[in-house]
Amino acid sequence: MTKGKIRIVPLGGLGEVGKNMMVVEYNDDILIVDVGVMFPDDEMFGVDLVIPDASYLADKKHRIRGILITHGHEDHVGGLPYILPMLNFPPLFATRLTQGLIQVKLKEHRMLDKVAINVISPEVSLQLGECGVEFFRVNHSIPDAVGIVIRTPLGTVVHTGDYKFDYTPIDGKPADLGTLGRLGNEGVLLMLGDSTRVESPGYTPSERVINDSLDKIFANAPGRVIVATFASLISRVQQVVDTAERYERFVALTGRSMINNVQMAIELGYLRVPKGMLIRAEDINKFNPEQIVVICTGSQGEPTSALTRIANQDHRLIRIQEGDTVILSATPVPGNEKMVHRTINNLFKQGADVLYQGLSNVHVSGHAAQEELKLMLSLVRPKFFMPIHGEYRQLILHAKLAYSLGIAEENIVVAEDGDVIEVSPERIDLVDHVTSGNVYVDGLSVGDVGQIVLRDRKVLSQDGILMAVLTVDKETGAPIAGPDIVTRGFVYMRDAEELLANARERVVASLSNLNGHSSDWSFVKDKIKSTLSEYLYEKTRRRPMILPVVMEV
């Protein structure tokens, strides 16, 4: 690599929402910011999780000085259990709550003893190789979120992490405007800025506006109040707890991740719950309905979550009853709308009153809207700018916004995963492209589900499969048994006896007409395939996967 240059290599999160992972190199030193997961989209049939392809780092493990984590959300830490082993477990650096969340995750994967997680805070600074590293507090929808300052000998790189500016946050810790101003005064070479909410004009409202809505809802709720939100949204949990205290209600928790996160947040001092307020979900029926608040997971309508089970009358302990008020304190992540709507419909059907974003002011975003993005750029005043964390349109819009604030066009780079960006004090250039992309986690295995398997799953999902099984004489090639036709997901076999009998006839006819190819099995299979494919499409306009199996005896 060129000496005396900074290289920026995004391996995830640029051109997509999720699996954030950024490589920052200065000469021999490599720092990594975040190692996230992404949740599979509709086209990734059967995939559980998606992690970044980190093969770029395979021959550079010895140069990795550390992994810096901005905050504890899945799209920033969820890839660690899969990627850490590939990188020989480099040291991690994270704030206290983030460390706690990572520990829970590493414990589940039985690798807690293999990883050193160093707790950092906005007050500390590190020296990692030739680079100094500092942190600054930002607001986000989880406590203890930070942005990162990497001081290279060539200049300072600022990575904002996910952020918004909340002047009146629930935890009383606003973003560190002073540090950002000082950095801007000192001079910043390159800023990498969160683009998630660039399509929204104005400011993201303070978390505090939720207080008024909760207050109004609690004041009018005739029975129990059930609040679903993200398990990591500790500040929202705090607001519900505070409101419950004002209205003299007890709080029960349900949903594994909600219980775990709340417990940890209390232990680490990120959540204040009055003594005696928390009750077990098993005990809620010992109280009057108007004494109860339930905080649960399921705000995204996830099929096995607590709220979805409640909505489907499938929860171990909680059934909707007359007078229940349910609050979905979250917005659907794109792609989850239908699941969320299904949950809301079912809750209404059970007789609950349901309040959700749009109807009622029960959620605010964790990301900066346009005016906050402008504020960040105006404080940091970087020479070079690179939008991160967003789909391509969001990166472009963020670039345009930076341009509108006076950053020169040639000083802004819109890059995607795998692009290699070189930065010198004079210029920024997109110089190369390295391997990057999606690695699929499906069940126990990482990476063995590739394009062929996914393509097959897609074909199977559309029109199912039809098999033609045939036993032939090894010597003569003459059919001995079959062809048997078996199908799944194509037609209901009992309803389609005639179609399948005719299909069988076609196979028999095509076999009697092989012109001496009778022992060339790949030829025979192709023949069966094309015969069936043509016939079935003509009759049904469907294209099931067709799988001929020939056994020799």
Add this chain to the structure above:
Amino acid sequence: MTKGKIRIVPLGGLGEVGKNMMVVEYNDDILIVDVGVMFPDDEMFGVDLVIPDASYLADKKHRIRGILITHGHEDHVGGLPYILPMLNFPPLFATRLTQGLIQVKLKEHRMLDKVAINVISPEVSLQLGECGVEFFRVNHSIPDAVGIVIRTPLGTVVHTGDYKFDYTPIDGKPADLGTLGRLGNEGVLLMLGDSTRVESPGYTPSERVINDSLDKIFANAPGRVIVATFASLISRVQQVVDTAERYERFVALTGRSMINNVQMAIELGYLRVPKGMLIRAEDINKFNPEQIVVICTGSQGEPTSALTRIANQDHRLIRIQEGDTVILSATPVPGNEKMVHRTINNLFKQGADVLYQGLSNVHVSGHAAQEELKLMLSLVRPKFFMPIHGEYRQLILHAKLAYSLGIAEENIVVAEDGDVIEVSPERIDLVDHVTSGNVYVDGLSVGDVGQIVLRDRKVLSQDGILMAVLTVDKETGAPIAGPDIVTRGFVYMRDAEELLANARERVVASLSNLNGHSSDWSFVKDKIKSTLSEYLYEKTRRRPMILPVVMEV
């Protein structure tokens, strides 16, 4: 059936968005309002279309006096080619443009000569059996939309259709407030009201607000302007044409349904295009970019639509070039967000400037928001009210809104598809439930894809399929050939040779241990299935469909 009662039987559109179909009965007379389709959701693997289950009407065909159509959208007319033959082609009643759209559809299905479509207008009234029928003009996102008045001897039933109130519509024809007021004054027994947009406060803005946005965009566009919208949104096409005229641009069309609809709308007088303005898409390169507007399909990111092809560099005639401005004049239908975002990202990547709802004011809804719903209820002042057209939560919210306007709780019925509602001058009751639901259209066949086929497709889509094929001696049951293991969509076979070899071993072992069941094939198959299922889950945490095939020779 009870004499002297009105029966209302919704067969589609209540508890869901789409496939609207409402049966209104008075004694022996049956009137049907709308026969729509629904587009399949993610769980309906491989299904092309969903139509209502109309089996309730199978033994009542002779009582059907007519099918009344409110407007020409797919979710109101798309089911006709499938349902009409089941009902022996009863007469249709529709406004002029709606008739034109239905004719195009019936022609495609080669049944134009079998159906009588009577053209109606808000000025005509019909007598169908014992019921009088009238129509009133409403505003919607397609011209020539009407609501329906059915005058039974027991009282008047008003069906709003899909509607909004636009005081300054593009076609100059506002909703018929006078008629609605008169109906209210005369007394309406039952109103069935569109609930689609009940979650939105305030008023839906007039279509006219789009003019200002288009004007601003055209004024600043350095090159071509490409506008994608719904092919049926004739008023939007009119606005684009009018703006093109002001800016002296020629208009080209692309996308089959856009070309067909525009042509018909011009012929029937619903669209005014200045002479010489329309050019062929083949000819756009003969003009300067700033002389060109393209109007196309694809505002929902549909994979084979014109805009998606343009975004993917896959369009026969049009490639994005420097200076192009693309407008998506529509909002994503829930479920289509990801496809729309993908299209926008790709357009930005090709270098276009892209404007879409949220960034710019380029679309308004076709449905009434809360204040308009209140206006409709306040004009019609029905004794009984039944919300229609919406998911369950929307029906409930619409019912609550009606209650807040003073309609008594016992006079409001929230019903779903298949419910039977009886109405007398004194009371409204949900009295019965009949067969209703989804009938799936997949390829050429209607209805043969049922729950079993869909469930199989779902399993196949998640973890694929694994077959174990075995040839045995008919007499002794001894294995002669196999087991052969074949898989698709489970693991990539070349990467998983060891796993599959071991799986094969397990099958062999399980066969050697049959304890005298060796010729009971269903026992053998179950044994193979459970052996493989257990082994594969242990090794991979996946559950492919397992299909043992045993051939006897």
